[in-house]
Amino acid sequence: TAIVAFSASQVYAIAELIRRERGGAAVVMGALSPRTRNAQVDMYQNGDVDFLVATDAIGMGLNLDVKHVAFADDRKFDGHQTRPLTPAEFGQIAGRAGRHMHNGTFGVTGNATEFDEELIVQLETHDFEPVKVLQWRNSDLDFSSLAALSGSLDTVPEKKQLTRVPIATDQQALEFLSRNEAAGLATSRKAVELLWQCCGIPDYRNISPAQHGEIITRVYTDLIRRTRVNEDWIAEQVRFCDNVSGDIDTLSNRIRQIRTWTFVANRRNWLADPTHWREKTRDIEDRLSDALHERLTQRFVDRRTSVLMRHLRDKHMVSPEVNDRGEVSLEGHLIGSIEGFRFTLARSDDGDSKNLRAAASQVVAPEILKRAERLSGAPNEEFVLATDGTVRWRGEVVANLAEGDQLLTPRLIVLADEALTGPELERVQDRLNLWLRHTVNTQLETIMQLAEPADLDGTARGIAFQLSEHLGLLPRSAVADDVKGLDQDVRAKMRKLGVKFGAYHIYVPLSLKPAPRELALILWALKNGGVRQPGVSDLPQIVLSGRTSFLIDPEVNPKLYEVAGFKVAGKRAVRVDILERLADIIRPLIALDP
Structure with missing residues (x-):
């Protein structure tokens, strides 16, 4: 698609929008050098970008394969005034689509006025009003004097089908030189012819007639007085242009300037060393042209988005590469990163457009599905539950633990993009659920069997159930009366289940090991304030270190210390089994005290 606008600012604005939404566009304007225009068009023709944004210079020496031409406006500035495009001008531009290779189409952009039916018919049938008047300028010029030359340029056509052209830049330059020192040097026919040749130096920069006239005056006076243009002056002008730094406008201006001196260098006998x-x-x-092409590409082409869009169109392109860090690259461009089943788009200066994110997600979808298949068959050893409630698979977060109906039956929420749905998502959920049940049943086995003990009934069964609800650690004072009613046979059965009757606690010693305590902390926190509350992540480290007592943190919920296997005593927390051991030592000593 080629989008045609009629000002540089409009071209830039449209190209910026396309860059954000569709990866970028080639830019073609009459002010660009032929080399830059061709380089931009090559990007379009090679499929690096799908859009070409141009002024009506779209047809300047370019052979384009355009399927659709969209008009961004129906008015243009023709050098004198802003006016509506004529049907013939619409037809000339719309005719860039299709050509002899295939049928083309035309239309307007969202902000442009829709074509009326009459204009559409004219464009489709190529039926325009006949041209009734042609512009004309006298080519039989009189070089006998400046006045004669000027007069011959002002000659009025004799035929009514012709009208004199507006004053061109060469005639404006002639009028300027006729009023300054150059006029005094044009004293012969040959000198007048040379002056007219100098007036033909193009005004590539579109500067004022006076500024352009000063350049021509200097060239002409050197040629008359020295027979050659002063090389030191030329060198100074050229040196000013020899700088490839700067933005688009700066480089464009330098190109326009150097083209002036390229024109001068190609004139016969104007320079001492023209080669x-x-x-x-x-x-x-x-x-300069290459640098300008690079700047235009940097500004109006997002290579990453462009390659994403091409990948969506061409299914035969190489698949994206994913490195050990989860970074996703496509044809050398960093697209983003995958963690588990979630894709994060790489940061962009333009911000993330919805289209870009959608395209990237489609590209990485096959990789996410492959991961889902691998996880479905992964062994338990590849999964890890962190104290913050996240489940990691091979080091990457794939799910969050959430509270369930019961303390010992938490549930898992799979963290995945929309690419993972249906049966694939169900298989991932089922595998993670199976691992979670295994983890809880294994780590808290002694606690789980107390929930419904087969060999206990009555009061003993109630105490066992409370022990399971309190994750294997129950203050004796909470069930003191019930414990007094237990006979030794029942107590023996409970001891076989791993229960120990201490002076201050009834607990399951095996459940006080680091792994069961960490899981117990997580499960309790899910039901009581969340896993990110103070203490949940720190207490497992203390348990693992083997410390038997330490100063408590007033910011931590005291209940967490109990769940971790500690008794809060004043400002310190003491491990329950150590406290009970100390009680066992002290009790006989108290009995012996007279």
């Missing part, structure tokens, strides 16, 4: 200056100016123009 040197032709090569010099051409080299500078080429380097």
Whole structure:
């Protein structure tokens, strides 16, 4: 698709929008050098970008394969005024689509006025009003004097089908030179012819007639007085242009300037060493053109988005690469990163557009499905539950633990993008659920069997159930009366289940090991304030270190210390089994005290 606008600012605005939404566009304007225009068009023709944004210079020496032409406006500035495009001008531009290779289409962009039916018919049938008047300028010029030359340029056509052209830049330059020192040098026919040749130096920069006239005056006076343009002056002008740094406007201006000196260098007998200056100016123009192409590409083409869009169209393109860090690259461009089943788009200066994110998600979807298949068959050893409630698979977060109906039956929430749905998501959920049940049943086995003990009934069964509800650690004072009613046979049965009757606690010693305590802390926190509350992540480290007592943190819920296997005594927390051991030592000593 080619989008045609009629000002540089409009072209830039449209190209910026396309860059954000669709990866970028090639830019073609009459102010660009031929080399830059061709380089931009090559990007479009090679499929690097799908859009070409151009002024009506779209047809300047370019052979394009355009399927659709969209008009961004129906008015243009023709150098004198802003006016509506004529049907013939619409037809000339719309005719860039299709050509002889295939049928093309035309239309408007969202902000442009829709074509009326009459104009559409004219464009489709190529039926326009006949041209009744042609512009004309006298080519039989009189070089006998400046006045005669000026008069011959003002000659009015004799035929009514012709009208004199508006004053061109060369005639404006002639009028300027006729009023300054150059006029005094044009004293012969040959000198007048030379002056007219100098007036033909193009005003590539579109500067004022006076500024352009000053340049022509200097060239002409040097040619008359020295027979050659002063090389030191030329060198100074060329040196000013020989700089490939700067933004688009700066480079464009330098290209326009160097093209002036390229034109001068190609004039016969104007320079002492024309070959040197032709090569010099051409080299500078080429380097400036390449730099401008690079700046245009940097500004209006997001290579990452572009390659994503092409990948969606061409299913035969190489698959994205995913490295050990989860970074996703496509044809050398960093697209983003995958953790588990979630894709994060790499940061962009433009912000993330919905289209870009959607395209990237489609590209990485096959990789996410592959991961789902691998996880479905993964062994238990590859899964880890962190104290913050996240479940990691091979080091990457794939799910969050959430509270369930019961303390010992938590549930898992799979963290996945929309790419993972249906049966694939169900298989992942089922595998994670199976692992979670195994983990809880294994780590808290002694606690789980107390929930419904087969060999206990009555009061003993109630105490066992409370022990399971309190994750294997129950203050004796909470069930003191019930415990007094237990006979030794029942107590023996409970001891076989791993229960120990201490002076201050009834507990399951095996459940006080680091792994069961960490899981117990997580499960309790899910039901009581969340896993991110103070203490949940720190207490497992203390348990693992083997410390038997430490100063408590006033910010931590005291109940967490109990769940971790500690008794809060004043400002310290003491491990329950150590406290009970100390009680066992003290009790007989108290009995012996007279």
